[in-house]
Amino acid sequence: MRYAETGYNLEIDLSRGNIERVETDPRLTELHLGGQGTAAKILWDRVPPEVEPFSPDNLLIFSSALLHATPVPGANRSVVNTINPQTNLYSHSIFGGFFGPELKHAGYDKIIFRGKSPNLVYLWINNDKVELRDASHLQGKGALETAALLQEELKDPKAQVAAIGLAGENRVYMASIEHANSSASRGVGSVMGDKKLKAIVVRGTKDINVARPAELWEICNRQYKEIYDNPYCGDVFLREDDDSWHVNNFAWGNARVRNKNYWTKEVEEQWKEITERVRVRWTACYNCPKDCHQAIAFPGRPKYFQKCYSKLTYAMAAFEGLKFNYDILGVTQEYGLDGFSTPQVLAFAVELYEAGILTDNDLPGFPSDGAGRFFYLVEKIVRREGVGDALANGVYWAARQIGKGAEAFDHNTTKKFEQVPLKLGKVNHPYFIMYATGEKMAITQIEGSYPQTPEPDIEERKRLVEGWVAAPERFKKWFLEWEPRQDPPVEASVNIADWNEIMHYVDDAVGTCAFLSSFRGQFGCRPPYHIYNLPNFISLATGMDLDADGLWEIASRNRNLIRAINIRRGLKRIDEKPPDDHWKIREPEMEQKLLDAYYEFKGWTNDGIPTKDTLDKLGLDYVSEDFVQRGILTGNEGTPSKETSAGKDE
Amino acid sequence: MKGALEKKKIKTIKVNLDKCIGCRACEIACSAFHANPKYSSVNPARSRIRMVIDLLNDEYVPIRAADYTKAECDGRHVYTINEKEYSECSFCGSVCPARDLFKEPDSGLPLKCDMCEDDPPQKEPLCVQVCRVDALTYEEKEEEVEEEVKLGQMEIGLESLVGKYGLQKIVDTVARMSNK
Known part of the structure; x- marks a missing residue:
């Protein structure tokens, strides 16, 4: 018997309509755990670098994660991986809700789509019965609307649905996949649309077994309480009415200006009143006692869910207020648009219009107010009408398609992907490394374990460190010595970037929510899940023998494998940089030194390529062989000469 | 035939729908507790408490498996809540020939809430233990009831x-x- 996982994947060939249930290799679970980890292995094996994102040979992989459908609280984030048309690199997206656990109860760990359907279809998984069905009646329907229609059509209100809206159908690069109270962002919706897959519906009623039941239940039962009582986890910011942190610190417009005096007591009261009026309920994801999502009923709009910083992204990008944000979300959620990147594309278009690069010929009848303009542009983009066709490709590509100097307005992308709108003073060393080298395209998916800023009060600093069970010892020392307006030492910066990203690689393989783990150490230093307690949860659920070092090694293996996918697709050191004006004051020499140090620490060459030694030690010999064959590596990089000669002497 | 009055412990689970956040931990805990061996598997389909959820219509209702349905039940009442129509069966806890709810997915045998009887006894049923938001709360009270006379x-x-x-x-x- 397999514990925690089902041991089967679904292979769906959309071109031929073929469906297979395929047993998985348990050894891969030991090497990669599940979720993003095992998905990366499949992408490496089956999507060679010459495959274009919109080729039928590109895969779209929906993964449950290793701890889904076990009693482990807050293990509910499902993962979508593919090759992204915007970046032409590995694409990673996660979403909460109920999808992954339901998929496992149906008897599958993953759904792997290949090919392209000739007509719009949806996939209906009802335990052992799996079928592709015509979805022509759902064409153009909203994402959540589609879910409701399918539950009704299939007469199963308990079925879980992941669907795209019009944006995905029209291959808009910012298209999301919407499920219940959650969204999969960072562009995966465009590949789903390209494959003409409107939705996945899943219903499962099978058992998921765990290896050591009584012990696992005991720590899980305690963990519900720990999570619920812990004030530093969940979506702490969204649960507060004080939005000053985002409003004052993040940039408005096309990531242009900070508005430090916007927030006042009056604004807070007004916003609180609006929010309480439109909020129907706070809701949770599967098996988690934190309620991080708002169900919203805005007059005249279909009901939807609001999560995270999307409460403000449209408002700030359009220089509008909170009411507008709730209003436009009622439109964009149904179209299936990513609430992080879309507002930036809209603000970028407004700037181009104001600069005379886009004119009334491009935007006939363009309104004069921020709100009106955003609504106007959304309609153009989701239908790829007129200039909306270029804008639907995101800021980087639109700037180049529009030309006439539009490129200069693309100032907030990294690796062709829109970044969180932050414009800050002086370069922050660990953040420089994370922005430059992260494989997940959004800083929120990389940062999170180590505090963002030093704690000025030495007593408070000591208090934080004292109960900081999540942190390996070295970080406690660095944090204690970290004074305001100081940069951490290079060694510390490299380690901070490493620890931060490793925790995300852990979460994204086992399914624990970042709001309980990898994203939540940075404020208050008390995440409920961390590198020291997760191995016990994983061991008791799966029967694997795992400790903190072992878990770290698996996360490193996944991290290096994903880097390898991108290296093979042509990622270069020169691409590894933050948005041009992310910081006003830069330190070019220091930045290159940081990059050198990080690469060296990771066991990568000076070009950011994992060396043969590094890969082989992680059991990724097949990657190093491929690299040598392709001439990406010679095989002699970074091998300490002493070791080699000692080996020869024997 | 009437029996004498006696004191009896009445166990109740109170449900506050306003507090429910729809996490379904109650289903998970229930199915884990009633697995054999205990806690060895999770499967909400075997749970004796089920969430009836319509996320967007603000319907978050945990229902506990009760007795077998009475023969004279016709379930013909229709209720309208928030403009959505519900039948009498929508929130009914009875095990009933007319639907699949509260039946073992494999055997079809009826499931019934047993308040998590355990040895040593649990301090409260498992669904209540994991419901940290207190949508489910446990209450024990002594009530004077008529002694049941065995025929x-x-x-x-x-x-x-x-x-x-x-x-x-x-x-x-x-x-x-x-x-x-």
Whole structure:
């Protein structure tokens, strides 16, 4: 018997309509755990670098994660991986809700789509019965609307649905996949649309077994309480009415200006009143006692869910207020648009219009107010009408398609992907490394374990460190010595970037929510899940023998494998940089030194390529062989000469 | 036939729908507790408490598996809540031939909430333990109830005969038979 996982994947060939249930290799679970980890292995094996994102040979992989459908609280984030048309690199997206656990109860760990359907279809998984069905009646329907229609059509209100809206159908690069109270962002919706897959519906009623039941239940039962009582986890910011942190610190417009005096007591009261009026309920994801999502009923709009910083992204990008944000979300959620990147594309278009690069010929009848303009542009983009066709490709590509100097307005992308709108003073060393080298395209998916800023009060600093069970010892020392307006030492910066990203690689393989783990150490230093307690949860659920070092090694293996996918697709050191004006004051020499140090620490060459030694030690010999064959590596990089000669002497 | 009054412990799970966040931990805990061996598997489909959820219509209702449905139930009432129509069955906890709810997915046998009877006893049912937001709360109170008088076999038989033919006819028949 397999514990925690089902041991089967679904292979769906959309071109031929073929469906297979395929047993998985348990050894891969030991090497990669599940979720993003095992998905990366499949992408490496089956999507060679010459495959274009919109080729039928590109895969779209929906993964449950290793701890889904076990009693482990807050293990509910499902993962979508593919090759992204915007970046032409590995694409990673996660979403909460109920999808992954339901998929496992149906008897599958993953759904792997290949090919392209000739007509719009949806996939209906009802335990052992799996079928592709015509979805022509759902064409153009909203994402959540589609879910409701399918539950009704299939007469199963308990079925879980992941669907795209019009944006995905029209291959808009910012298209999301919407499920219940959650969204999969960072562009995966465009590949789903390209494959003409409107939705996945899943219903499962099978058992998921765990290896050591009584012990696992005991720590899980305690963990519900720990999570619920812990004030530093969940979506702490969204649960507060004080939005000053985002409003004052993040940039408005096309990531242009900070508005430090916007927030006042009056604004807070007004916003609180609006929010309480439109909020129907706070809701949770599967098996988690934190309620991080708002169900919203805005007059005249279909009901939807609001999560995270999307409460403000449209408002700030359009220089509008909170009411507008709730209003436009009622439109964009149904179209299936990513609430992080879309507002930036809209603000970028407004700037181009104001600069005379886009004119009334491009935007006939363009309104004069921020709100009106955003609504106007959304309609153009989701239908790829007129200039909306270029804008639907995101800021980087639109700037180049529009030309006439539009490129200069693309100032907030990294690796062709829109970044969180932050414009800050002086370069922050660990953040420089994370922005430059992260494989997940959004800083929120990389940062999170180590505090963002030093704690000025030495007593408070000591208090934080004292109960900081999540942190390996070295970080406690660095944090204690970290004074305001100081940069951490290079060694510390490299380690901070490493620890931060490793925790995300852990979460994204086992399914624990970042709001309980990898994203939540940075404020208050008390995440409920961390590198020291997760191995016990994983061991008791799966029967694997795992400790903190072992878990770290698996996360490193996944991290290096994903880097390898991108290296093979042509990622270069020169691409590894933050948005041009992310910081006003830069330190070019220091930045290159940081990059050198990080690469060296990771066991990568000076070009950011994992060396043969590094890969082989992680059991990724097949990657190093491929690299040598392709001439990406010679095989002699970074091998300490002493070791080699000692080996020869024997 | 009336029994004497006696004190009895009444176990109740109270449900506050306003507090429910729809996490379904109650289903998970219930199915884990009733797995064999205990806690060895999770499967909400085996749970004796089920969330009836319509996320967007603000419907978050945990329902506990109760007795087998009464034969005379016709479930014909229709309720409208937030402009959505519900049948009487929507929030009913009975195990019923008319639907799949609260039946073992494999055998089809009925499931019934047993308040997590355990040895040593649990401090409260598992669904309540994991419901940290207190949508489910446990209450034990002592109530004076009539002592249940256990009927003997003959009494049970006679009662049903009385129900069918009426007391007078039974008395007449017994009198006639004893005259033979």
